[in-house]
Amino acid sequence: MLAQSQPAAVGESSSAALLRVADLRKSFPIKGGLFGRAQAHVKAVDGISFDVRTGETLGIVGESGCGKSTLARLLIQLIEPDTGTIALDGSPMAAGSAALRVLRRQIQMVFQDSYASLNPRLTIEDSITFGLKANGTDRIEAKHRAHAVLDMVGLAPDMFAQRYPHELSGGQRQRVNIARALALGPRLLILDEAVSALDKSVEAQVLNQLQELKQRLDLTYIFISHDLNVVQYISDRVLVMYLGKAIEVGPVQRIYNAPLHPYTRGLLSSRLSMDPRRRVSAAPLSGDPPNPIDPPSGCRFRTRCPIAEPLCAQREPGLVAAGDSHIVACHAQHSGSGHSLAAQA
Amino acid sequence: MPNLALDDLRAPPTGLRPRSRSFWQTVGRRLARDPVTLTCAAVLLLILLAAIFAPLIAPHDPYRTSMARRLLAVGDHRHWLGTDELGRDLLSRLIYGGRMSLFMGFMPVVLATIIGGTLGVIAGYAGGALNMAIMRLFDIFYAFPSVLLAVAISGVLGAGLVNSLVSLTLVFIPPVARVAESVTTQIRNQDYVEAARATGAASWRIVTGHVLSNVTGPILIYASSLISVSIVIASGLSFLGLGVVPPEPEWGLMLNTLRQAIYIAPLNAILPGVMIFITSMCSNLISDGLRGAMDVKV
Numbered sequence: 001m002l003a004q005s006q007p008a009a010v011g012e013s014s015s016a017a018l019l020r021v022a023d024l025r026k027s028f029p030i031k032g033g034l035f036g037r038a039q040a041h042v043k044a045v046d047g048i049s050f051d052v053r054t055g056e057t058l059g060i061v062g063e064s065g066c067g068k069s070t071l072a073r074l075l076i077q078l079i080e081p082d083t084g085t086i087a088l089d090g091s092p093m094a095a096g097s098a099a100l101r102v103l104r105r106q107i108q109m110v111f112q113d114s115y116a117s118l119n120p121r122l123t124i125e126d127s128i129t130f131g132l133k134a135n136g137t138d139r140i141e142a143k144h145r146a147h148a149v150l151d152m153v154g155l156a157p158d159m160f161a162q163r164y165p166h167e168l169s170g171g172q173r174q175r176v177n178i179a180r181a182l183a184l185g186p187r188l189l190i191l192d193e194a195v196s197a198l199d200k201s202v203e204a205q206v207l208n209q210l211q212e213l214k215q216r217l218d219l220t221y222i223f224i225s226h227d228l229n230v231v232q233y234i235s236d237r238v239l240v241m242y243l244g245k246a247i248e249v250g251p252v253q254r255i256y257n258a259p260l261h262p263y264t265r266g267l268l269s270s271r272l273s274m275d276p277r278r279r280v281s282a283a284p285l286s287g288d289p290p291n292p293i294d295p296p297s298g299c300r301f302r303t304r305c306p307i308a309e310p311l312c313a314q315r316e317p318g319l320v321a322a323g324d325s326h327i328v329a330c331h332a333q334h335s336g337s338g339h340s341l342a343a344q345a
Numbered sequence: 346m347p348n349l350a351l352d353d354l355r356a357p358p359t360g361l362r363p364r365s366r367s368f369w370q371t372v373g374r375r376l377a378r379d380p381v382t383l384t385c386a387a388v389l390l391l392i393l394l395a396a397i398f399a400p401l402i403a404p405h406d407p408y409r410t411s412m413a414r415r416l417l418a419v420g421d422h423r424h425w426l427g428t429d430e431l432g433r434d435l436l437s438r439l440i441y442g443g444r445m446s447l448f449m450g451f452m453p454v455v456l457a458t459i460i461g462g463t464l465g466v467i468a469g470y471a472g473g474a475l476n477m478a479i480m481r482l483f484d485i486f487y488a489f490p491s492v493l494l495a496v497a498i499s500g501v502l503g504a505g506l507v508n509s510l511v512s513l514t515l516v517f518i519p520p521v522a523r524v525a526e527s528v529t530t531q532i533r534n535q536d537y538v539e540a541a542r543a544t545g546a547a548s549w550r551i552v553t554g555h556v557l558s559n560v561t562g563p564i565l566i567y568a569s570s571l572i573s574v575s576i577v578i579a580s581g582l583s584f585l586g587l588g589v590v591p592p593e594p595e596w597g598l599m600l601n602t603l604r605q606a607i608y609i610a611p612l613n614a615i616l617p618g619v620m621i622f623i624t625s626m627c628s629n630l631i632s633d634g635l636r637g638a639m640d641v642k643v
Binding site: 073076077078100101104105107108109111113116117118119120121122123127130131134135162163164167177180181184 | 365367368537540542544550559
């Protein structure tokens with residue numbers, strides 16, 4: 001297979017990669033039959049490589065079911081990858097290693113469902129101090145820290161520390177979740193659809209607060225969302241996922257203004273314009289993503305691609321640089337690939 | 346996007362804050378407003394207190410037989426609830442009998458809840474092979490009806506208080522474990538448990554800090570419904586001669602020995618049965634009340 005994931009190209013010339021993910025794969029068995037043997041495998045994350053630079057916000061977009069949430073769970077070590085490595089600041093995060101305990105504190109996550117991610121039986125304070133106590137902070141110090149992070153997210157500790165999750169609004173609960181994630185002093189925060197469930201005005205407030213916190217605490221974000229507008233607003237770089245693979249990575253302006261992959265184009269054109277004179281002109285995406293149990297041969301997007309050619313069924317396009325730290329996995333963009341739209345080498 | 350002032354989001358001053366109640370406080374308040382549960386609790390408490398202070402309350406010696414006063418009718422001026430087939434005071438025996446019957450109702454359930462609950466939570470949280478091993482082992486117990494199982498185990502171990510306690514506990518462990526396992530499996534996949542795991546906390550810490558607080562409610566509801574079953578099966582064991590040994594007063598055993606008198610003094614004969622009925626009925630209604638009170642979105 002030609003140019004099947006090239007970490008060198010993905011890594012680019014960046015000097016300060018906080019998180020480096022290389023060829024990460026995770027598939028889930030579908031069990032069936034009398035003895036519960038694996039009948040097939042869903043390839044949720046199928047060979048993804050990328051860097052997250054210190055201090056940036058990397059937006060990850062894609063349709064539902066493309067593996068975004070599995071990727072997030074892999075990154076915070078909730079599930080173990082089948083193959084591939086995750087390195088934080090150059091130290092690999094391997095299951096069972098003594099360093100993992102220290103490393104995983106540095107990556108924390110905010111989940112989508114603000115209600116399900118708080119224990120209904122615990123007060124806000126107890127929810128936040130749990131992780132601290134588990135990591136050896138004594139009770140009084142943990143309490144001070146909890147109050148400090150609550151204050152940071154704009155919730156007065158006097159008001160909220162002793163309350164229960166059901167007494168809070170969705171926005172307040174999501175702030176508590178952010179506070180809990182911040183309590184451990186992480187360097188990287190994964191926001192998995194963290195604002196998707198909030199209504200628009202609250203969403204804007206939380207987004208602004210996230211921006212403010214990032215400045216104040218020198219945080220790095222991975223912002224996972226299906227909402228293209230929100231990703232555009234908050235991200236420095238964007239990674240587009242399709243069926244468990246990264247198909248285009250680049251700076252936010254490049255991705256939004258000059259997308260190269262036909263999938264990215266389709267995704268962006270599916271957005272509604274605020275201007276009635278700007279009608280959707282590009283061919284919209286049609287159909288559903290193919291079954292991840294048995295993805296199409298060659299390029300996975302070819303079944304829905306407006307510019308697919310026989311070549312696309314034969315060879316899988318690798319991620320190749322397309323100038324200015326922009327990389328794309330599409331034969332039409334790779335010179336010399338043989339695609340009729342590609343520049344001839 | 347304009348930066349919205351964060352101060353706007355801060356809630357009003359502390360003085361206006363409503364008092365937060367924990368889940369258990371809420372459940373307690375709801376139970377306190379439920380007349381059926383309160384009545385049943387009062388009746389059970391009365392029976393319990395009577396059993397505990399039996400020597401002070403009982404009008405007669407429960408062991409003293411009298412051939413001349415056999416099967417006196419209910420309402421006798423000396424023996425208010427009559428006498429049994431050996432002339433022993435029935436009221437005194439019912440009061441004393443409560444000791445053994447209540448003990449056999451509660452103790453096996455308490456033990457089974459602790460043991461079965463622990464095993465179920467472990468199986469549910471660990472999942473995988475350990476879950477399979479524990480739960481399949483318990484499935485074997487499900488092949489037999491609970492009464493038959495209790496009779497069989499008691500039969501093997503022999504009659505006696507400790508043996509029937511052991512057999513009843515063994516009978517109740519599998520169903521409690523199954524409830525605990527299924528609730529734990531649900532809780533384990535909640536986001537807050539995942540968030541706790543992401544902090545790097547040890548499993549025991551997550552179980553004690555996050556899982557137990559959410560599984561105790563459902564387990565307690567189920568366990569409370571077992572108390573009446575336990576009383577009935579324990580009485581059944583005694584009735585069959587596998588539980589408490591005569592002349593010890595125990596409701597099930599009394600029911601057995603008074604059985605021959607059912608045509609002569611039917612009222613006397615059914616009195617122990619009435620006590621069993623009242624006790625199990627009350628514990629069942631309390632269980633229902635508990636279920637209702639805990640069915641709150643907190």
